[in-house]
Every structure is written in structure tokens, then in C-alpha cells.
Amino acid sequence: MRRPYLTYRCIPARLRRSPRPPQFAYRRYCATLGTLGRVVRKRLRETGAKVPAKVKLYMFPGSNSVYTGRLMLDHKGIDYKLVKLPPGAHAFIMLALGFETMGVPALKLGRRRVQGTRSISRALDEMVPERPLFPADPRLRKAVEDAERWGEEFQNATRRIFYCGARRDRQAFASVVTAERGLPMRLVLRAGAPLIVRLASGAHHASDDAGREDLALLPERLDQIDRWIGEGRLNAAQLNAADFQIAPNVSALLLCEDLAPFIAGRPAAVLARRVAPDYVGHLRRAFPPDWLAPLQLSASPHAAALPVGSEPLPPAAGVVDGEAATDKRPGA
Numbered sequence: 001m002r003r004p005y006l007t008y009r010c011i012p013a014r015l016r017r018s019p020r021p022p023q024f025a026y027r028r029y030c031a032t033l034g035t036l037g038r039v040v041r042k043r044l045r046e047t048g049a050k051v052p053a054k055v056k057l058y059m060f061p062g063s064n065s066v067y068t069g070r071l072m073l074d075h076k077g078i079d080y081k082l083v084k085l086p087p088g089a090h091a092f093i094m095l096a097l098g099f100e101t102m103g104v105p106a107l108k109l110g111r112r113r114v115q116g117t118r119s120i121s122r123a124l125d126e127m128v129p130e131r132p133l134f135p136a137d138p139r140l141r142k143a144v145e146d147a148e149r150w151g152e153e154f155q156n157a158t159r160r161i162f163y164c165g166a167r168r169d170r171q172a173f174a175s176v177v178t179a180e181r182g183l184p185m186r187l188v189l190r191a192g193a194p195l196i197v198r199l200a201s202g203a204h205h206a207s208d209d210a211g212r213e214d215l216a217l218l219p220e221r222l223d224q225i226d227r228w229i230g231e232g233r234l235n236a237a238q239l240n241a242a243d244f245q246i247a248p249n250v251s252a253l254l255l256c257e258d259l260a261p262f263i264a265g266r267p268a269a270v271l272a273r274r275v276a277p278d279y280v281g282h283l284r285r286a287f288p289p290d291w292l293a294p295l296q297l298s299a300s301p302h303a304a305a306l307p308v309g310s311e312p313l314p315p316a317a318g319v320v321d322g323e324a325a326t327d328k329r330p331g332a
């Protein structure tokens with residue numbers, strides 16, 4: 001089951017009868033979407049949705065924002081080619097390719113370029129109205145747009161927290177970004193990890209002060225997600241752009257040994273496991289204890305059954321409903 005995509009790509013397009021088989025880490029997600037995905041793709045063909053023949057996603061595995069982009073493309077049932085870039089160097093490659101900014105995810109839709117998760121969600125809805133990422137009702141749409149914008153800030157905070165941790169746990173970065181790579185690139189990324197982490201920490205303003213503040217704000221941010229889930233703005237029957245924006249970041253935080261016990265018992269974790277269950281990687285205990293004090297103070301109603309410090313970790317990305325993660329690959 002490794003790299004079914006490559007096998008599939010070997011079949012000439014005219015002979016491909018089934019939709020592209022699930023690839024990378026979304027096996028469970030795709031399994032849920034399996035039948036539905038086939039129906040959606042068939043409908044797309046019938047309705048003549050304006051999907052260009054060539055759709056490319058520029059990305060690097062391990063990025064939280066890329067995970068969001070991939071989930072939305074899959075949600076729409078769009079067939080696309082992954083262009084995997086090396087993290088760090090990707091920023092310059094994106095500029096060299098003519099994109100406006102250095103960031104991934106970015107899409108090439110025929111000749112059109114779309115960069116950034118919030119632009120991608122809108123472009124996808126424009127192209128494929130089926131399975132909308134935003135509700136038609138203006139009031140509900142605004143609620144989802146607000147949550148999506150908030151989610152992008154949460155995405156930034158998650159990234160800052162991760163880089164603060166990755167400066168302390170030297171295996172963490174490689175554990176996240178090598179999951180979908182072949183051996184040569186894995187070796188390169190492992191060797192380059194300390195430098196990439198330093199550069200990315202600078203690019204994303206992930207100083208210790210910023211990370212510490214993000215950890216202090218984490219309980220209220222998680223409370224916000226839980227509230228939105230309670231209201232039905234998130235994790236409703238029909239997933240929306242805000243779900244796809246927010247869930248991968250909760251999944252990413254669940255990869256942190258220090259943080260998982262504070263998150264695992266929350267509705268936010270249910271959302272993460274439903275929407276973005278395949279984040280790969282691991283961040284060992286890395287944060288100074290005083291950085292975690294605000295989480296401990298707010299922990300009582302939400303902490304997982306396990307007290308802090310008593311492993312094993314609750315099931316996070318990579319282990320879903322007791323199923324071991326043998327070939328899990330992240331989208332982000």
C-alpha cells in the first residue's frame with residue numbers, strides 16, 4: 001500500500017477507470033470519503049465543473065497549512081499532482097516559480113496561481129460548487145469566514161509553538177517533514193534540520209517569548225474551538241473551510257507529548273481526529289515546566305484521563321481508533 005499514487009500514475013490516463021486511489025496519509029479520511037468521493041467526482045464530470053485539466057499543489061509534507069490545503073482538495077474530489085519541495089528552500093523556489101509570496105500551500109490551476117489556504121478555499125468553491133466550503137446563507141458564511149480567519153492565526157501560533165519545541169527536541173522536525181520522503185531526501189532533511197529550524201523560527205517569528213505566550217493562550221484558544229463545536233459552527237455534519245483550517249493544527253499539537261494530555265479530552269480533539277487524523281511526527285517533552293503552567297492551571301475540566309507525566313500518550317495523529325499507523329503520512 002506504499003505509494004499507490006506512483007503505481008496509479010503508470011496507467012495511461014484513458015485506461016484509468018477508478019478515481020485516483022488514496023495516497024499519502026489520508027487513508028482513513030479517504031476511506032470515509034471513498035464512496036462519497038466517487039459520487040462527487042462523477043457529479044463533477046456531469047456538471048462540467050470548471051476544474052482545469054492540470055491542478056498542481058506546491059507543498060512540503062509536514063506543513064500544517066499544506067495539510068489544510070490537501071484536505072480541502074480531497075473534500076472537493078479534485079485530482080491533483082503534488083509538487084513536493086524541500087522545506088526552507090521551498091520559499092525561494094516559490095518565488096522562482098513566479099508565485100507572489102514564499103508560502104505553501106499554493107495551487108496552479110491551469111495557468112492560474114492561488115496561494116494561501118484562505119485563497120485556496122475560495123478558489124475551490126468557485127471552481128467546484130458541490131460540497132461547499134462556505135455556507136450560502138450570508139450570516140452563516142460570515143461565521144465560517146470569521147472562524148477560518150481566526151484559524152489562520154491559530155495555524156501561525158501552532159507553527160511558533162512547534163518551532164520552539166523543535167529547537168529543544170532535535171528529532172522533532174525530521175519526524176514531521178520526512179514522513180512522505182524517499183531515503184535521500186530523508187537524509188538531507190535530517191542533516192539540515194537544525195539549520196532549517198533556525199531559519200524557519202526566524203521567518204515565522206517563533207521566538208521563545210512568542211512561543212511561551214502562545215502556550216499561555218492555548219487554553220483559551222482551545223476553549224474557543226470547543227465553543228464553536230458546541231454551537232455547530234465547527235464539526236457539523238457538513239465540514240467547512242474553518243474545520244479544515246483549524247483541525248490540522250489541533251492534530252499537530254496532539255503530536256507534542258507536553259500538550260497532548262491537555263487537549264485529548266476536548267471536543268477539539270474529536271474534531272482533529274475526524275478531520276485530520278493523519279499528522280505524522282512526534283515532539284518529546286521539550287517545553288520548560290513554567291511554560292506549561294497556564295495549561296496546568298486551566299486543565300481540570302479538559303485534561304485527559306491520564307495525569308500529566310504518565311504515559312502512554314492518548315491516541316493522536318497516526319493512531320486512529322486503535323489502528324496502528326504503519327503507513328501514515330502527513331499532509332502538512
Ligand SMILES: N[C@@H](CCC(=O)N[C@@H](CS)C(=O)NCC(=O)O)C(=O)O
Pocket residue numbers: 063064065066091102103104105115116117118152155159203
Ligand atoms: N497562513 C498561510 C501560511 C503559509 C505559510 O506560512 N506556510 C509556510 C509553510 S508551513 C511557509 O511556506 N513558510 C515560508 C514563508 O512563508 O516564508 C496559509 O494559510 O496559507
